[in-house]
Amino acid sequence: MPHPRTHLHSGAAAPAIGDPDWQAWSHAWTQHIPVLTGRTDLTVSVAPGAGGGAPACFYPDACRIEVDATHIGAPDIANPRRAGHKRLVPTAYGLLVHEAAHAAHSRWRTPPGTPPVVAAVAELLEESRIEYRQRARRRGDRRWLRHTVTTLISPDDAPIDDPWHAAHLAGLLLARVDARILTAKDIKRVRAAVTAILGRKRLLQLREVWRQAHTTDDTDADSMVDLAWRWCRILGIDPQQQPQTPVPDPGVFGGRLAQALTDYLAHTAGLTPAEYRARQLSARYSAPATWTRRDPTDDERAAARHLAARLRRARTHQPEPDTQPSLIPPGRLRTRHAITAQAQIAAGTRPTATPWQRRTTLPPPKPTLHLGVIVDVSFSMHPYAAPMSSAAWILAHAARSSDAVTATIAFGSDVTLLIGPRQRPTHVQDIHTFGGSSTFIDAVKLADPVLQLRQPGRLRMLAVVSDGDLDNIAPAQRLVSTLHRAGCAVLWLRPADLDGHTFTDATTVLVADPVQAIHHIASAAVTALEQA
Structure with missing residues (x-):
């Protein structure tokens, strides 16, 4: 069962992380922490990498709070000795308030011998309990705690649609509504997704558990553990065993819980869900592919112009x-x-x-084409690197010239977003092949939020430049079929002299010389778009 990112560290504390550039912040917040906690024995350490692997943490035995300076930015962004600085760093200050709530109210320890599953549930209940108690004591802190919720929650907290993860998400977000940190409107879609999986009756039973936790005394470990056992019984799990949940199918896009959580996180970040997913995936797949940039040849430019003209005509149906x-x-x-x-x-x-x-x-209005170009840079593509690099540029440049929204993504052992939707592919990027081809699915899942490949009402196309020799054929086929059923055309360009895998629900074109084969590529692309 997932649990909150660990930021309440019992036992021996790790050595304090210090940074001279952040000494002023550490000193100012150490002087300020008695206001938040009522305790005078605490110190605060602010530094890049602090937080014990979480955004912030509290070491009870060492009486120390740590905050990762990454959530502040630069030391000179504000003067921490002035009261108004918190408005400039609301997330970081919210992290300080959250850890202060632990310091003030997490006065109980998990009894020895408690099953790990029960201990994890108790930690989950503690998250909203300490914020409830902090808000009751200092009502104005709600403002800062609201800024922190999204930092303490990961998009990976809801990987699959099952009762375990639905209950976990309820404990993270729905419980904070009863703690009066969030509002019911904030998590409307999350509540609907959780209710659909758990059922209204079981969700009400879980709600009664966390509401009792909110009123539990700060030192009452027995009651918190008893409530955790009750949580497990409601879900019908054996606390003596680590719950076994199914592994998410890599060929399937995120489920109901994941989509609801993404919508919530995107809304709080001021982004659309697609923009949020694109930002998260781009950050996750930041390992750079190796390329050599060159100017396109005259023949490649002519081929791109020809394809652009064909794509423009494909966008317009009969008058x-x-x-x-x-x-x-x-x-x-x-x-x-x-x-x-x-x-x-x-x-x-x-x-x-x-x-x-x-x-x-x-003529009817011309829809905007959304085209994703995914290029295989695995080692098996080495003999075909030059023609496939040319084909990728011709596709991307032609689409961009016909007012399309495009993105070019490389996949091999890693995934790299090479050309984003707002960038023009001005140079041919010759492939330097390396590694395996295990990340095709990740590349498609990056292209989906960037280009909204599954969103109805758009003219969408995914062009894959690959020999088809992938490490995960079966889930890749399911992903291609999912796009096809969603109305996204899939065009697969494959080296002509190679007997690679042919995917169903995709239009396959064998390519030796992309410039010479541009008529076939254009015809296949137009046919795929018209039949989508």
């Missing part, structure tokens, strides 16, 4: 009949507009009314 207002005949006279036009003329103004309405044929 449709319509009517159009007109100042002059022929057409049907619209009496009211004719009277308005006469009145405008009589008043000596230029007539703007359109008395006539004629039949005409107008």
Whole structure:
């Protein structure tokens, strides 16, 4: 069962992390911490990497709070000795308040012999309990604790849709509504997702558990452990065994819980869910692929222009009949507009009314193409690096020239976002192949939020430049089929002289020379788009 990121460290404390650049922050917050806790025996250490692996932590035996300076930024961003500095670093100050709540109210220890699952549930209940007690004692601290919730929660807290993770998410977010830190509106979608998995009756039983925890005395370890055992019984689990939950299928996009949690985290960050997922995935897959940049050849530019023209035509279907207002005949006279036009003329103004309405044929609006180009940089692509690099540039540049939204992503042993949606692919990036091909699924899952490949109402296409020799064929096929069913066309460019794997629900084109094969690539792309 997942548990909160560990930031309440019992037992021996790790050596304090010090940084001379942050000494002023450590000193100022050490002087301030008695205001938050009512204790005078605490010290605060602020430094990059502090926090015991979490954003912040509290060492009870050492009477020390640590805050990772990453959440502040630079030492000179504010003067920590001035009261107004907290408005400039609300998340970091919220972390200080949260750890202060632990220092003031986490006065109980897990009894020896408590099963790890029960101990983890008790720690989960403690999170909202100490914030409830802190807010009751210092009402104004709610403002700062709200800033901290998203820092203490990870998108990985809800990997699959099962009762374990649904209950965990309820304990993290729904319990904070009863603690009056969050509002019901904040977590509306999370509540709906949790209720759908747990059921209303079981969720109400869990709610009664955390509400009793909120009123438990700060030193009452027995009651907290008893409530954790009750939590386990409600969920029907054996606390003596570590719960075995299914491993998420790598070929399936996030479930209901993950999507609801992402929506919440994105909303609090002021982003759309797609932007938030793209930011998280880009940060996770930051290992750089190795490339050599060069200018495209004249033949490659000509091929890109040809493909761009074909893509523009593919975006527009057959013209449709319509009517159009007109100042002059022929057409049907619209009496009211004719009277308005006469009145405008009589008043000596230029007539703007359109008395006539004629039949005409107008093309429908051209939808914007969202194209993801995914390039295989695994070692098996070494003999085909040059033509595949050329093909990737032709696709990306042609799409961008036809007002498409594009992104180019490399996958091998790692995933790298090479060209983002707002960047123009001006240079050909010649592949330097290395490693395996285990990250195709991660590359697609990065392309999805960046380009909204599964969102209906858009013209979408995924172009994969690869020999198809992947480490995970079965989940990759499920992912390709998922995109196909969602209306996203999949075009697979494969080296012509290689008998690689052919995926269903994808249009496969064998390529030896991308410039010579541009007609085939264009035809396949247009056909795939028109049939999507």
